[in-house]
Amino acid sequence: MLPRPLHYGSLKLVSRYLLSPLAGYTNLPFRRVVHDIGGVGLCTTDLVSAKALLARSRKSLQLIETCPEDSPLSVQIFGSDPGMMRGAAQFLEEYGVASIDINMGCPVKRIVGGGAGSAMMCQQSSTIQLVQQVVEAVKLPVTVKMRLGWDDDNLTAPFFAREFEQVGVVAVAIHGRTREQGFRGSVSRPGIRQVVEAVENIPVIGNGDIRTVEDAQQMFAETGCHGISIGRGALANPWIFKQLVEFETTGHYSPPGNFDERLTLMLKQLQYQIDQIGEDLGIRLFRPMAHWYLKSMRVKSHLRDQYQKARGSDEVQAVLQRIRNAGLTTGDRTGQLPDFHIPVPQGPNANW
Numbered sequence: 001m002l003p004r005p006l007h008y009g010s011l012k013l014v015s016r017y018l019l020s021p022l023a024g025y026t027n028l029p030f031r032r033v034v035h036d037i038g039g040v041g042l043c044t045t046d047l048v049s050a051k052a053l054l055a056r057s058r059k060s061l062q063l064i065e066t067c068p069e070d071s072p073l074s075v076q077i078f079g080s081d082p083g084m085m086r087g088a089a090q091f092l093e094e095y096g097v098a099s100i101d102i103n104m105g106c107p108v109k110r111i112v113g114g115g116a117g118s119a120m121m122c123q124q125s126s127t128i129q130l131v132q133q134v135v136e137a138v139k140l141p142v143t144v145k146m147r148l149g150w151d152d153d154n155l156t157a158p159f160f161a162r163e164f165e166q167v168g169v170v171a172v173a174i175h176g177r178t179r180e181q182g183f184r185g186s187v188s189r190p191g192i193r194q195v196v197e198a199v200e201n202i203p204v205i206g207n208g209d210i211r212t213v214e215d216a217q218q219m220f221a222e223t224g225c226h227g228i229s230i231g232r233g234a235l236a237n238p239w240i241f242k243q244l245v246e247f248e249t250t251g252h253y254s255p256p257g258n259f260d261e262r263l264t265l266m267l268k269q270l271q272y273q274i275d276q277i278g279e280d281l282g283i284r285l286f287r288p289m290a291h292w293y294l295k296s297m298r299v300k301s302h303l304r305d306q307y308q309k310a311r312g313s314d315e316v317q318a319v320l321q322r323i324r325n326a327g328l329t330t331g332d333r334t335g336q337l338p339d340f341h342i343p344v345p346q347g348p349n350a351n352w
């Protein structure tokens with residue numbers, strides 16, 4: 001029997017598999033290639049400052065730029081000032097997005113220091129009031145993404161999930177780690193399960209370390225969650241949403257893209273990036289993304305290095321041609337690539 005479709009309030013999603021926000025990566029070009037491949041139920045933008053949105057800053061407007069193929073789109077906002085969060089949500093409603101997500105998981109010092117992100121998990125009444133004000137300010141579905149809590153002594157996610165449901169939040173996504181933990185150790189599936197058990201009706205989205213169809217099956221089985229959101233696993237394998245839907249409907253799934261298919265996808269995404277922001281900036285901003293494409297394609301390190309140093313379209317195209325000709329370090333360019341995992345940034349998580 002197929003699982004029940006996932007709803008964010010009145011918004012019915014085409015699958016239970018969602019793209020998790022990844023600052024610096026979940027931009028319009030990446031969301032477009034993920035949609036082009038298919039299987040994704042909803043993509044969310046990088047976190048966007050409510051204050052910057054209200055000031056209509058160029059960067060924040062770029063982060064929310066969208067197109068018909070990028071639908072449905074959720075925009076993730078952060079901030080600790082209820083008035084600004086309300087105002088940003090109302091602006092997004094007029095702008096035409098499908099859903100609004102409130103960031104309560106970010107561990108970065110700059111954001112936590114202002115009382116936003118995961119710091120909100122330490123303030124009960126002001127956080128609930130802020131979320132309620134955002135919900136009441138718009139007709140759009142509002143969701144919250146959070147961690148299990150600040151640390152092991154303060155696992156507040158079940159409490160907040162229950163309270164948020166009461167004030168009208170339509171779904172919560174849980175990264176199964178604490179703020180203290182950063183990205184260390186493993187995701188606590190029992191911790192996510194406690195959130196599932198704490199709510200009455202709203203869907204809970206399980207998140208963290210899902211890299212394969214098997215990981216997702218385990219997440220569903222051990223937590224009872226209703227949907228899954230995937231971040232780094234989708235950077236390493238943008239085909240993962242398609243694989244998950246295939247498995248759900250047929251019991252089988254196709255392999256992810258091979259060397260040639262990844263190169264084609266990478267070129268398409270680079271072109272989307274250039275279309276959005278022009279050639280010079282597009283090429284520059286695409287470098288971090290290209291890093292993961294080329295690593296996952298097992299391109300030789302000197303060619304990866306040449307790509308990162310290439311300036312201007314002609315140089316980039318010339319390096320890409322060399323990469324195409326050289327193929328992968330070992331193996332068949334149309335065969336399945338070895339599994340590839342994206343590590344987390346080095347250093348204390350407060351500095352990310």
Ligand SMILES: Cc1cc2nc3c(=O)[nH]c(=O)nc-3n(C[C@H](O)[C@H](O)[C@H](O)COP(=O)(O)O)c2cc1C
Pocket residue numbers: 020021022023024045046047076103104105106145175207208209210229230231232233344345
């Ligand atoms: C580089 C990077 C950027 C991230 N940016 C955001 C963000 O903007 N908003 C957010 O809620 N979470 C952000 N996250 C957390 C992810 O959405 C996700 O919760 C986390 O990576 C665990 O899921 P994964 O193992 O599938 O990547 C970020 C994570 C990474 C590694």
